[in-house]
Amino acid sequence: MAGFWGKRKRDREELEAQDADLARRAQAALVQADERIRVTGDELVFADAELGADATKDLRDALESVKQHLGEAFHLHQLNHDEIPDTAEELRTRNARxxxxxxxxxxxxxxxxxxxxxxxxxVRRAPEIIAGVRADAARLRGLLPQTRETLTRLAARYSTEALASIAANPAEADQLLGFAEHSAGVSERRREAGQREQANLALEASTEAVRRAGTLVEAVETFEVEALRAESTLAAVVEDSRGDLVVARQAPQVPAVLEAMRELEAALAALPAAGVNTDPFTLLTQLREANAGLDAAIAAARQREAHPVPDFAHVRNAVDDADRQLAVARDVIAGHRGWIGADARTRLAEAERVRVDLDRFLGTSAAAATSIPEEQREQALAIARRSAFLASEGLQLAQRDIEAYRPQGWGEPGNGAWGQPQAGWGSRGGRGGASDIMGGVLGGLVIGSLLDGMFD
Incomplete structure (x- = not known):
């Protein structure tokens, strides 16, 4: 008993220590947050002067929101120290808030x-940034003659369509550099006039214009390297495609493979002769697509050869089996409503739902269908078998529930139930006719499934 009271005392002392620590944290947090508001207010004044009121709107709104909520915190702290006594729980809740x-x-x-x-x-580095903009602009201007020479050299090797993405780059870069230099001057003048916000906008415009101009100049040089790489890759893909055509002739000669072979042969025949200006990127894309199409067609043909499309009779047998299994499971469950649990009923409901899905998939009643297109047969077969499997599971679970529910001695001679000799059932004793009937039903379903499997 002494140990129990000692533990309660220790727990109370530990809770009091935690409450005291929380109170100290609340007071320190209030002081720190209040000071932070004052410092941020000073920073906002400086930011307004440097960036303008529009640029600092988010900070101004945040500061107003913080002041409002900190007022709530001060009010809670005041409640902790007014003349009205507070419980430990009230103090704890306020300090946590x-x-x-x-x-x-x-x-x-x-x-x-x-x-x-x-x-x-x-903004503080504005003079340095403006100097950098002017230096970058001068450097890029010095590269423009070389960029134009590169473009002329590329035009002698590649088609107009291939160069369409970079043909205007030198002229566009020249215009952007002029805009960047002009914007840098505007930024300087606006800053000297005290128009900070406009000065900052002009500064950002000048730096972005120089960046874009540099990207355009670099794109011309990059194109030459990438075009050479595309030509090299194209030669390798041409050789690979010719080898694929040889392999394709050994694959199953189904329509899809033959069509893919014709498309690849046409892509190879469309390759320009040596010395003709080309678009290596477009040619490479076309050849790769045709090559990939042939690979996919061959793979599909071999897959189909290994797993042929089931004929209509197989699908018909599977549908009939599903309907038969559903009918038997439905009858058994309906005949023993009070004995059947949720598992068997759930399997039957799911089997029926899947069977309805089969009719939806085929767009007609599967039971009345006289033909099923080849492209639907595999999936129809799988759906029908799924429905039959679920119905069979439901029947087995129903049998389990019936066996579990049947009273002790049910079916024994003289009990007036299934298995009485005069009815001709269960003459061997034991559980009698009910078990024999269910065994015959299950056995018939198993035999039916085996026969369907042999036909499949």
Missing amino acids: IVQLCDWAEELLDDRTEALAERIAR
């Missing part, structure tokens, strides 16, 4: 100020 509000305020202000930090740093 204070900590939550203060943590949220810190996280929100951190997020908003970090979003502006990079832009503010960029």
Whole structure:
């Protein structure tokens, strides 16, 4: 008993220590959050001066929201120290809410100020950035003559269609560089006039224009390398395609394979002669697609050869078997309603649902269908077998429930139930006619399934 009271005392002391620690954390969080609001207010004034009011709207809205919620935190702290006595639970709840509000305020202000930090740093480096824009523009202008020479050299080897994506790059880059230099000058003038927001917009426009111009110039040089690589790859794909055509002649000569062979042969025949300006990217794409189409057709033909499409008779047998299994399971369950549990009923319901799905899949009643297209037979066969399997499971589960529910001695001679000799059932004793009937039903289904499997 002394141990019990000692444990309760230790638990109470531990809870009191936790409450005291939570109260200290709440007070410290309040002070820190309040100071953070003051510091962020000063940062907002500076950011407004550097970036303009529009750029700092998110931070301003966040600061107002934090002030409002921190007012709630101060009110909760005041309730903890007013003249009205509070329970330990009330104090604990308020202090936890204070900590939550203060943590949220810190996280929100951190997020908003970090979003502006990079832009503010960029503004402070504006003179350096403008100098970099002008230097990059001058460097790229010096590369434009070489870019035009490269384009002329490419035009002698590749078709107009192949060069369409880069033909205007030198002219576009020249225009972008002029825009970048102009925007840099605008940024300087607006900053000197105290128009910070406009100056920042012009600075961003100038840096983006130089970046895009550099991308256009680099794209011309990159095209030459990629075109040479495409030509090399094209030669390898041509050789591979010719080998695939040889292999295809040994594959099953079904219509899909023959059509894919014709398409690949046409793609090979369309390759231009040596010395003709070409588009290696388009030719490579066309040849790869034709090559992949032939590979897919051969694979499908071999798969079909290994697993031929079942004929209509096989599907018909499977449908008949499913209907037969469903009918037997349905009758057995309906004849012993009070004995059958949820498992058997669920299997039967699912078997019937799958059987309905088969009619939907075929678009007609499977039982009345006189033909099924080849492309639907495999799936129809699988659905029918699934329905039959579920019905068979339902019947087996129903048999289990009947065996479990049947009273002790049911079916014995003299009990007035199944298996009485005068009825001719169960003359061997034991469980009598009910078991014999169910055994005959199950045996017939098994034999029927075996016969269908032999035909399949």
